[in-house]
Amino acid sequence: MSDRYLEFANSPLGKSIATSLGLPAAPRLRRAKSGYAAQPLAERAVLLGGSGKGELAAQLLGALDGAGAGVQIVPTHPGLAPIKHAAAAAGINLKSEPGAEDRAAAAFALVYDATGLSGPASLRELYDFYQSRVGRIPGSGRVLVLSRAPAEYKDAAGRAASQALRGFVRSLAKEVGKKGITVNLLEVGRAADELLAGPVRFFLSEHAAFITGQVLPLAGPFAAARPLQEFTSPLGGKVAVVTGAARGIGAAIAATLAREGAQVVGIDRPQEEGALGQTLAAFNGLGLPLDITAADAPARIAQELGKLGGADIVVHNAGITRDKMLKNMPSHFWDQVLDVNFGAILRINDKLLADGLKDGARLVCISSIGGIGGNAGQTNYGATKAGVIGYVEALAPELARRGGAINAVAPGFIETQMTAAMPAVPREVGRRLSSLGQGGLPIDIAEAVTFFAGPLAAAANGCTLRVCGQNYFGA
Ligand SMILES: NC(=O)c1ccc[n+]([C@@H]2O[C@H](COP(=O)([O-])OP(=O)(O)OC[C@H]3O[C@@H](n4cnc5c(N)ncnc54)[C@H](O)[C@@H]3O)[C@@H](O)[C@H]2O)c1
Numbered sequence: 001m002s003d004r005y006l007e008f009a010n011s012p013l014g015k016s017i018a019t020s021l022g023l024p025a026a027p028r029l030r031r032a033k034s035g036y037a038a039q040p041l042a043e044r045a046v047l048l049g050g051s052g053k054g055e056l057a058a059q060l061l062g063a064l065d066g067a068g069a070g071v072q073i074v075p076t077h078p079g080l081a082p083i084k085h086a087a088a089a090a091g092i093n094l095k096s097e098p099g100a101e102d103r104a105a106a107a108f109a110l111v112y113d114a115t116g117l118s119g120p121a122s123l124r125e126l127y128d129f130y131q132s133r134v135g136r137i138p139g140s141g142r143v144l145v146l147s148r149a150p151a152e153y154k155d156a157a158g159r160a161a162s163q164a165l166r167g168f169v170r171s172l173a174k175e176v177g178k179k180g181i182t183v184n185l186l187e188v189g190r191a192a193d194e195l196l197a198g199p200v201r202f203f204l205s206e207h208a209a210f211i212t213g214q215v216l217p218l219a220g221p222f223a224a225a226r227p228l229q230e231f232t233s234p235l236g237g238k239v240a241v242v243t244g245a246a247r248g249i250g251a252a253i254a255a256t257l258a259r260e261g262a263q264v265v266g267i268d269r270p271q272e273e274g275a276l277g278q279t280l281a282a283f284n285g286l287g288l289p290l291d292i293t294a295a296d297a298p299a300r301i302a303q304e305l306g307k308l309g310g311a312d313i314v315v316h317n318a319g320i321t322r323d324k325m326l327k328n329m330p331s332h333f334w335d336q337v338l339d340v341n342f343g344a345i346l347r348i349n350d351k352l353l354a355d356g357l358k359d360g361a362r363l364v365c366i367s368s369i370g371g372i373g374g375n376a377g378q379t380n381y382g383a384t385k386a387g388v389i390g391y392v393e394a395l396a397p398e399l400a401r402r403g404g405a406i407n408a409v410a411p412g413f414i415e416t417q418m419t420a421a422m423p424a425v426p427r428e429v430g431r432r433l434s435s436l437g438q439g440g441l442p443i444d445i446a447e448a449v450t451f452f453a454g455p456l457a458a459a460a461n462g463c464t465l466r467v468c469g470q471n472y473f474g475a
């Protein structure tokens with residue numbers, strides 16, 4: 001499961017050979033080495049800009065200052081008034097951006113409040129902010145744009161300008177990915193303004209290293225606003241259940257939830273009991289060897305969770321592939337994939353919604369970019385992974401009524417046993433055809449799941465977030 005080209009392209013000799021031959025870049029991404037920090041952006045500078053009537057200046061300043069970032073501004077920037085006003089009100093010290101020659105003081109992230117854009121002409125402000133600065137963002141830096149969703153605009157010009165941001169972000173992500181820089185857009189519903197600190201922290205942090213070119217709507221419906229308070233070990237005292245936890249992505253999810261304080265119950269097929277025990281032993285997790293498609297699986301999971309007082313977090317990760325072109329696909333391939341990846345999730349949730357979930361529970365389902373873009377030979381798998389996206393949208397209001405949320409993570413190419421089993425050529429293409437030029441690691445999916453499982457994502461419900469390095473499949 002190692003990516004030899006990534007090693008080669010980052011060696012001194014390999015780098016110069018790759019550059020001279022025009023081979024694809026595969027930057028070494030800076031991933032978080034430990035759990036959530038109280039001030040993940042300490043000693044980092046963030047350049048903040050916004051359009052003249054930007055509505056999120058105060059929330060953004062609060063989020064950046066709270067995360068420990070030094071906030072820089074462009075003194076000549078026309079959209080500064082709301083930022084300066086909010087900084088004065090909050091007693092936050094703004095610094096002018098350093099000159100181009102002072103690379104050490106350069107901002108690692110460029111954040112732009114685009115909520116005030118009103119039409120095509122106003123998009124010029126976005127160009128002016130980013131155009132001359134984007135080349136100076138250091139490797140593994142961040143671009144984050146915030147807007148209102150297009151549907152929130154009553155006039156056609158405002159709606160069109162908001163939609164234009166999606167194309168801007170997706171295109172810029174493809175330009176700067178070779179430096180490991182990520183570019184994302186948060187579409188903030190007004191009810192989510194006070195909950196912005198969590199997503200801003202996450203997307204600017206090293207926990208989000210493999211997420212780029214994405215648009216995350218923060219529009220609810222979601223539970224009553226709970227501004228961010230728990231910064232470290234936010235899942236302390238929470239009970240989390242993870243299916244398919246013996247290996248691969250599921251094992252990383254279990255370990256990452258435990259890293260943030262959760263008591264994890266890991267489920268996997270009985271024949272994986274040994275591997276499951278080994279994985280869970282590292283963080284005192286509890287194992288439940290069980291085939292999730294078994295008729296008694298929902299009841300047994302509910303019973304196990306009952307002993308712990310119910311679940312705060314449920315992660316539906318177990319999944320299988322049985323690939324064949326449809327014309328050659330035997331019906332048992334169809335049935336197996338539909339049952340493990342889709343049917344079992346609904347049956348288990350139906351049971352837990354009646355008996356086994358605590359109020360405020362967070363549910364996370366693992367989808368796939370194969371459910372968004374589709375893949376030849378994966379009609380069964382693609383159907384299940386698209387179905388999961390529809391399912392989280394449909395169930396979001398129900399979870400909101402209970403004070404919780406349900407979201408999906410759609411991985412791209414991730415280095416696991418599942419992808420190691422692919423034929424060599426599609427495997428290499430799957431890895432390299434992305435803005436970041438490499439496959440992700442199980443920890444990248446685990447970080448996104450942990451985001452949705454905890455207080456940082458209080459404003460997300462019914463969303464599907466692709467974690468794929470902006471893989472060109474289904475982009
Ligand atoms: N690896 C990727 O590139 C990738 C991409 C997109 C989506 N995904 C999704 O991520 C999830 C995890 O994938 P992975 O790559 O870690 O796979 P994996 O095959 O390495 O691990 C899957 C785990 O699920 C378990 N499992 C399978 N069927 C089960 C059942 N009936 N009951 C209980 N456990 C069962 C397996 O035993 C295994 O431990 C899957 O839903 C997969 O579809 C993976």
